[in-house]
Amino acid sequence: MDLRNIAIIAHVDHGKTTLVDELLKQSGTYRENQATAERAMDSNDIERERGITILAKCTSVEWKGIRVNIVDTPGHADFGGEVERILSMVDGVCLLVDAAEGPMPQTKFVLSKALALGLKPIVVLNKVDKPAADPENALNEVFDLFANLGASDEQLDFPHVYASGIGGWADRELDGPRKDLSALFDLIVEHVETPKQVAQSGEAFSMLATTLGADPFIGRLLTGRVETGTLKVGDSLKALSRTGERLEQFRVTKILAFRGLSQQPIDEAVAGDIVSIAGMTKATVADTLCDLTLDAALPSQPIDPPTISVTFGINDSPLAGKDGNKVQSRVIRERLMKEAESNVAIRVEDTPGGEAFIVSGRGELQMGVLIENMRREGFELSISRPRVIYKDEGGQRMEPIEEVIVDVDDEYSGVVIEKLTGPRKGDLVEMRPAGHGKTRVVAHVPSRGLIGYHGEFMTDTRGNGVLNRIFHSWAPYKGPIQGRRQGVLISMENGTTVAFALWNLEDRGKLFLGAQETVYEGMIIGEHSRDNDLEVNPLKGKKLTNMRASGTDEAVRLTTPTRMSLEEAIAYIDDDELVEVTPKNVRLRKRFLDPHERKRQAKSA
Known part of the structure; x- marks a missing residue:
């Protein structure tokens, strides 16, 4: 069967997964009476809860006798490592752009990778039926973006369609019939090149592994595109590392091909196919699986x-082991190493003591998703504040700079610019009206200045602002940046909180918990209204007497406490604080010091 391999790329929430839903429906992948889920490609629980794509996933559809392999990719910059790997599997990309918002940071990031590989894109202007849509302006911005990224003349001559993913239609003209996606299907078949079919030339089999999976019955699975030759079940292959080192020799026990939303076993894979292979024990992502006669890695x-x-460490608080069953450093290390093996954007290093591990990645959201997955698996962890990774160039300290694009109501643009360019030492690049009472602000800000800023941004903009960020470049170190200004309220006792005590503490600051909750000495229970830390007693009850007086029996009414999400807690803490993560709770606490260190600090104070 004739083949086409294409990846769908876009900024987060521009409608990739919804469009793939419609492609599956209109290609006849589902039975007429088959029950289908919304955003069928988002199979992960966290993906469904947050409405974002985290893992790149493959599917395939048939259109007029041609099989189209489609790869749905993540839209958030933190998961860009997924995108970088899978672009090597495809021969074309479908670039989705919101007709109202235009090209956004992740669009630029993924598109630059695709253009560098020589892929020819198809531009889909999605959501053209939105009231704020301006498809012609969005198309002009896309063309300018292509030119700025150094696209070739052939890539600049890109075809485009106007579409509505949720409406299930795409047309070559803006005022088209708006019936179905046949125009997009036909454009993919016409514009995307057929994979090089070299199966008949007698070349030996080779394939680059791009994603790693596991099946409880089959075992380890590596997915990739067959570059040369053919493969049959029972063939013997060898695995080569990126440097060409031989890792293992194995026999292929299963070949699985993507058919709709499922994988089906096939007897033979030919060049151009995207398949999963089982039988190996050591090979992993970015390794080459090839015939025994080949010696060079792809x-x-x-x-x-x-x-x-x-820094990921064991949970050493007084409440350790109450919620989770995976608390040992050895178990945590095994889980992190397993994650680093399948996710090439993550690195794991051991600390000298061996009880903590330094995990490096792309951003707070990526770390938050990893921690959330681990807590759901029963792990208990203590997490440090994120730290920016520096590098040296010619003896000069360099730090990462991020491009921040903010869409905000006109009345709040001033405070946003002041916060980004003042204490966070950013540079304002562009400020322009975005229509409908909105302003778009573009700034280059040090990564460390953005840690913990999102919560403050949502408060400043009354929840109406949208902030997108992506790595831009390395720049000379810009000097110290002030962290959190407020101190915290720290419990000085172990026990259960009392409503009367919390009521009296409300004047001291904002509380993070309510009555009848377990606390311990050193646990952070709120934010102080001043810049210093304050030790308080949340267990102090009301003194009872046998005298009655006016006002002694008034009801205690507590203000609703501020509950932080996992990402908010990680971004909020200071360098001397930790987030305690268990399957049921997220707590903040001070780092525990040994008695000698505590005495030394007390003397110096």
Whole structure:
């Protein structure tokens, strides 16, 4: 069967997964009476809860006798490592752009990778039926973006369609019939090149592994595109590392091909097919699986380096082991190493003591998703504040700079610019009206200045602002940046909180918990209204007497406490604080010091 391999790339929430839903429906992948889920490609629980794509996933559809392999990719910059790997599997990309918002940071990031590989894109202007849509302006911005990224003349001559993913239609003209996606299907078949069919030339089999999976019955699975030759079940292959070192020799026990949303076993894979292979025990992502006669590894796409690091440690609080069953450092290390093996954008290093591990990645969201997955698996962890990774160039300290694009109501643009360019030492690049009472602000800000800023940004903009960020470049160190201004309220006792005590503490600051919750000495229970830390007693009850007086029996009414999400807690803490993560709770606490260190600090104070 004739083949086409294409990846769908876009900024987060521009409608990739919804469009793939419609492609599956209209290609006849589902039975007429088959029950289908919305955003069928988002199979992960966290993906469904947050409405974002985290893992790149493959599917395939048939259109007029041609099989189209489609790869749905993540839209958030923190998961860009997934995108960089899978672009080597495809021969074309479908670039989705929101007709109202235009090209956004992740669009620029993924598109630059695709253009560098020589892929020819198809531009889909999505959501053209939105009231704020301006498809012609969005198309002009896309063309300018292509030119700025150094696209070739052939890539600049890109075809485009106007579409509505949720409406299930795409047309070559803006005022088209708006019935179905046949125009997009036909454009993919016409514009995307057929994979090089070299199966008949007698070349030996080779394939670059791009994603790693596991099946409880089959075992380890490596997915990739067959570059040369053919493969049959029972063939013997060898695995080569990126440097060409021989890792293992194995026999292929299963070949699985993507058919709709499922994988089906096939007897033979030919060049151009995207398949999963079982039978290996050591080979992993970016390794080459090839015939025994070959000795050279296939070139793999270089992955951008991590920009932040977080320390994962054991939970050593007084409440350790109450919620989770995986608390030992050895078990935590095994889980992190397993993650680093399948996710090439993550690096794991041991600390000298062996009880903590430095995990480096792309951003706070990527770390948050990893920690959330681990807590759901029963792990208990203590997490440090994210730290920016620096590098030296010619004896000069360099730090990562991020491009920040903010869409905000006109009345709040001033405070946003002041916060980004003042204490966070950013540079304002562009400020322009975005229509409908909105302003678009573009700034280049040090990564460490953005840690913990999102919560403050949402408060400043009354929840109406949208902030997108992506790595831009390395720049000379810009000097110290002030962290959190407020101190914290720290419990001085172990026990259960009392409503009367919390009521009296409300004047001291904002509380993070309510009555009848377990606390311990050193646990952070709120934010102080001043810049110093304050030790308080949340267990102090009301003194009872046998005298009655006016006002002694008034009801205690507590203000609703501020509950932080996992990402908010990680971004909020200071350098001397930790986030305690268990399957049921997220707590903040001070780092525990040994008695000698505590005495030394007390004397110096």
